Amino acid sequence: MNSRAPTRWTDGSMERLVAKRYAAERRFKFFGLAAVSLSMAFLAFLLITMAWKGAGGFTRTEVKLSVDFPRSDLILDPAALKGPESAKAIGAAGLDIMLEQAAVAQFGQGGGELLGGASVRTLGERLIEDPDLLTRRVDLWLPASSKADVAGKGDGDPAIEALLAKTDHRRRLNPTFLTSSDATDASVVGIWGALKGTFLTILVTMLLAFPIGVLSALYLEEFAPRNRWTDLIEVSINNLAAVPSIIFGLLGLAVFLNFMDLPRSAPLVGGLTLALMTMPVIVIAGRNAITSVPPSIRDAALAVGASKMQVVFHHVLPLALPGILTGTIIGMARALGETAPLLMIGMRAFIASPPGSITEPATVLPVQIFLWSDEVDRGFVEKTSAAIIVLLIFMLLMNGLAIYLRNRFEQRW
Amino acid sequence: MATTGGHTIKAFDDDLDRLRALISEMGGLAEHNIRESMRCLVERDLEGAKNVVEEDRKLDALEIETERRAVRLIALRAPMAGDLRDVVAALKISSVVERIGDYAKNIAKRVPLLTDIGNVEPLSVMPEMARIATEMVHDVLTAFVERDAESALRVIERDRKVDDFYNSIFRTLLTYMMENPHNITQSTHLLFVAKNVERVGDHATNIAEMVYYAATGDYLGDRPKGSDAIEADAR
Amino acid sequence: MNDKTNLTPNPAPSTAIAAAAAKDQRETMGGPVVPEPETKADSMGVHATVFNDPDPSGSIDQDRTPKMTARDIHVFYGDKEALKGVDIDIHDDKVTAFIGPSGCGKSTFLRCLNRMNDTIPAARVTGTIELDGENINSARMDVVQLRARVGMVFQKPNPFPKSIYENVAYGPRIHGLAQGKTELDEIVEKSLRRAGLWDEAKDRLDESGTALSGGQQQRLCIARAIAVDPEVILMDEPCSALDPIATAKIEELIHELRGRYAITIVTHNMQQAARVSQRTAFFHLGEMVEYGKTSEIFTNPREQRTQDYITGRYG
Numbered sequence: 001m002n003s004r005a006p007t008r009w010t011d012g013s014m015e016r017l018v019a020k021r022y023a024a025e026r027r028f029k030f031f032g033l034a035a036v037s038l039s040m041a042f043l044a045f046l047l048i049t050m051a052w053k054g055a056g057g058f059t060r061t062e063v064k065l066s067v068d069f070p071r072s073d074l075i076l077d078p079a080a081l082k083g084p085e086s087a088k089a090i091g092a093a094g095l096d097i098m099l100e101q102a103a104v105a106q107f108g109q110g111g112g113e114l115l116g117g118a119s120v121r122t123l124g125e126r127l128i129e130d131p132d133l134l135t136r137r138v139d140l141w142l143p144a145s146s147k148a149d150v151a152g153k154g155d156g157d158p159a160i161e162a163l164l165a166k167t168d169h170r171r172r173l174n175p176t177f178l179t180s181s182d183a184t185d186a187s188v189v190g191i192w193g194a195l196k197g198t199f200l201t202i203l204v205t206m207l208l209a210f211p212i213g214v215l216s217a218l219y220l221e222e223f224a225p226r227n228r229w230t231d232l233i234e235v236s237i238n239n240l241a242a243v244p245s246i247i248f249g250l251l252g253l254a255v256f257l258n259f260m261d262l263p264r265s266a267p268l269v270g271g272l273t274l275a276l277m278t279m280p281v282i283v284i285a286g287r288n289a290i291t292s293v294p295p296s297i298r299d300a301a302l303a304v305g306a307s308k309m310q311v312v313f314h315h316v317l318p319l320a321l322p323g324i325l326t327g328t329i330i331g332m333a334r335a336l337g338e339t340a341p342l343l344m345i346g347m348r349a350f351i352a353s354p355p356g357s358i359t360e361p362a363t364v365l366p367v368q369i370f371l372w373s374d375e376v377d378r379g380f381v382e383k384t385s386a387a388i389i390v391l392l393i394f395m396l397l398m399n400g401l402a403i404y405l406r407n408r409f410e411q412r413w
Numbered sequence: 414m415a416t417t418g419g420h421t422i423k424a425f426d427d428d429l430d431r432l433r434a435l436i437s438e439m440g441g442l443a444e445h446n447i448r449e450s451m452r453c454l455v456e457r458d459l460e461g462a463k464n465v466v467e468e469d470r471k472l473d474a475l476e477i478e479t480e481r482r483a484v485r486l487i488a489l490r491a492p493m494a495g496d497l498r499d500v501v502a503a504l505k506i507s508s509v510v511e512r513i514g515d516y517a518k519n520i521a522k523r524v525p526l527l528t529d530i531g532n533v534e535p536l537s538v539m540p541e542m543a544r545i546a547t548e549m550v551h552d553v554l555t556a557f558v559e560r561d562a563e564s565a566l567r568v569i570e571r572d573r574k575v576d577d578f579y580n581s582i583f584r585t586l587l588t589y590m591m592e593n594p595h596n597i598t599q600s601t602h603l604l605f606v607a608k609n610v611e612r613v614g615d616h617a618t619n620i621a622e623m624v625y626y627a628a629t630g631d632y633l634g635d636r637p638k639g640s641d642a643i644e645a646d647a648r
Numbered sequence: 649m650n651d652k653t654n655l656t657p658n659p660a661p662s663t664a665i666a667a668a669a670a671k672d673q674r675e676t677m678g679g680p681v682v683p684e685p686e687t688k689a690d691s692m693g694v695h696a697t698v699f700n701d702p703d704p705s706g707s708i709d710q711d712r713t714p715k716m717t718a719r720d721i722h723v724f725y726g727d728k729e730a731l732k733g734v735d736i737d738i739h740d741d742k743v744t745a746f747i748g749p750s751g752c753g754k755s756t757f758l759r760c761l762n763r764m765n766d767t768i769p770a771a772r773v774t775g776t777i778e779l780d781g782e783n784i785n786s787a788r789m790d791v792v793q794l795r796a797r798v799g800m801v802f803q804k805p806n807p808f809p810k811s812i813y814e815n816v817a818y819g820p821r822i823h824g825l826a827q828g829k830t831e832l833d834e835i836v837e838k839s840l841r842r843a844g845l846w847d848e849a850k851d852r853l854d855e856s857g858t859a860l861s862g863g864q865q866q867r868l869c870i871a872r873a874i875a876v877d878p879e880v881i882l883m884d885e886p887c888s889a890l891d892p893i894a895t896a897k898i899e900e901l902i903h904e905l906r907g908r909y910a911i912t913i914v915t916h917n918m919q920q921a922a923r924v925s926q927r928t929a930f931f932h933l934g935e936m937v938e939y940g941k942t943s944e945i946f947t948n949p950r951e952q953r954t955q956d957y958i959t960g961r962y963g
Contacts, residue, residue: 226769296806300869302767304819305796305876314818315808420960491919493946493958630948 057386061144061152064168068137081131090124116145118187146186146379186379193354197362204271209278217286241280249344265346265361278331285327289320325406339366365391435479439510440554444547446517451543457528465521472514479507502627516609535582542578549617562628565621575614582607715740715910721775732934740910745921748931762798799873803885805865807857815857819876843871863894883913930954
């Protein structure tokens, strides 16, 4: 070492080496930025496309129709509209025929195409609201049929479009989309049934997966002895987290439906199945979070005379909670978007009304989206995209809640 | 307790070695001065005596240097156990050696006053006494450098001889003074010279006790003293 | 090595006291655990009043029963023997220091005293440790209560990530030492005062304990240990992570706490051991090589290994 000449830092060769290192750094930064930008571009493309396609699903075309009630063939007693039998009375009144007649009268042949189930329903609601209408001739803004709606949004049959152009029509927000459930008619279809179903299913999933997952993680990390059995359990849990979700569907089918005979298509079964899927994720994240609690905190608690349980629940768990919640977020996001296992346990049926409890048949948002995307009616296209938007918002809200909880519990140690 | 190997911090070893070297140097100078002053006394060498007085200044400077180094060592190295005892001993020994040097100076100062003394018996035995005393100083300082407690103990025993010398010189000079009042002045000076040499021996035994403590950490009990003339007369 | 000079301290003892002292010393040459005869130094007229040892007569050690005793302690980590037969007494009015190079077993031994080694699965402890005469490893001794009676302060300050108040109140709360909030407040204030932290903390009791400086955090940990009213406080290198001023404050605190608790401190810093303790034990490669009065250990240790370590001739 002593005989070496002193390093000449400002030599040309040294400078070139330094320049190469900086160049490598710049290249790396560029690639990183490019990767991030590409991802952001894909994400933006998805969001924009969805928003573009789905925005229409939240609106509907309304057509102005003049209805002469006294002159029509409607058989409806105003008094019946006030009582508890009003729905029945509406249903028996033959509103759809009357409307068709009025439409044809106003718009000419084929005018009936412009009105549909939504129109009938809305008219019925208006009449219950204000039975007085039956005595007059009024101009009503009624939601158009699905075909007319699609035509109004520029995507439909040219004949219908032409017909619609002759009428007085406007675009308004579609409240039924968020309040009603699945239907065959695209104009009355809504997302509420699926939303409630998702909500109930996730509730069941979390109520099962979170406590079991967290307690299992605590037990495995803190109390279980270290031997071959616990190693085996750890390997099994890690593998479970990677199992394809459809296998959990098969498991749910075999155990919950066939063996335990639980109600098919219910959020209870869906939640159980998804809980099986989510628990390994929570256990893994939980174990990592628990291991990362520094032993100095444990030692400090032990030295003050805390029992093992007190150390775990007063000190380790609160400090591990942010990590556990992160794992929960990941698990929950996965569960929210799962379609295959829920299809296996039957949550694919046509559910026309929202579930009243966790044992009633229901469907979830991803399944609903899948079913609508299969429909032939053009009106379902925008509804599918709108449903996707609702799903994304729902997921954002749930994640936001979990992140908020995580930040609340974050403590510096 | 013997030491095994050097300090992990080599500079600490260097500091201790330099301190010991200073002590050795002081000791050598003091011994030299005593022998020189004795020689000048016997040979009536006035020039030499003046040199001895001059040389003493060097000894004073060395003592200051030793003290400075010892204090610095304590502040910077925080010595413990054997090292601490060594440093404290070095500090004390340096002042004792400086005093030994002062005795040599004292003897040298009396040389001009004793130039015309005859070849009296005390004068002829004094070099021998001084030789033993300086040997004691030499050996005890060697014992310090080598941390040899046994050797230090042996030095203490030799003090008896020096004391015996002194006692006999004392009695002889008393006789001279009683015989002839003219002798009193010179006899008194000679007596003081003898006393100085005897003190050198005592100081050497003091140093021996310090060396013993530094080496072992134990204190010597009351050591057996040679009978001195005062006790002898009292009995 | 040391035998030659220690067997004959007096070449010719001329006084009766010295002779008795010499005999005394020869009799007690043996295991390092037996306290050295204090009378030897006294007969020479030397009192060991340096190093703030309040009992120059030295008879206290023999008369008082020790607070904790350890006999023949072996600790195995798997097959490796970390402690090879340690015997020691801890007295309740003394600060006992454990010194020794890294890995010599002093921290391992300290952790035996409050059974913290139980938390390490591979560790196996044999031997007897007694607190006030009761075996701490017996089935009757509840380890959770033991750890309240024998508190511990660690090398790196480790306050809980809770408020200052909660840090100190946690112990009393789980042991049920306070009935009601007022009593708990009193305990918290008393502990913080004793730890010398009250003035700095009384206006910030709700702030997080981890927001304090290093020295304050360590005093908080001491307050936390004090809050459960311990009898012994074990300190494992409490000042190694602190700056000199914080260190000095902790040392002063130890001095103040001395009469109230039996304190045992493990330290790398020999000057600290010399300043703070009255008894020192030197550990080396799993053995306790020498135990005695601090003043003696640092001026005149009996074992060559102790001398080498203390003077820095180690390695």
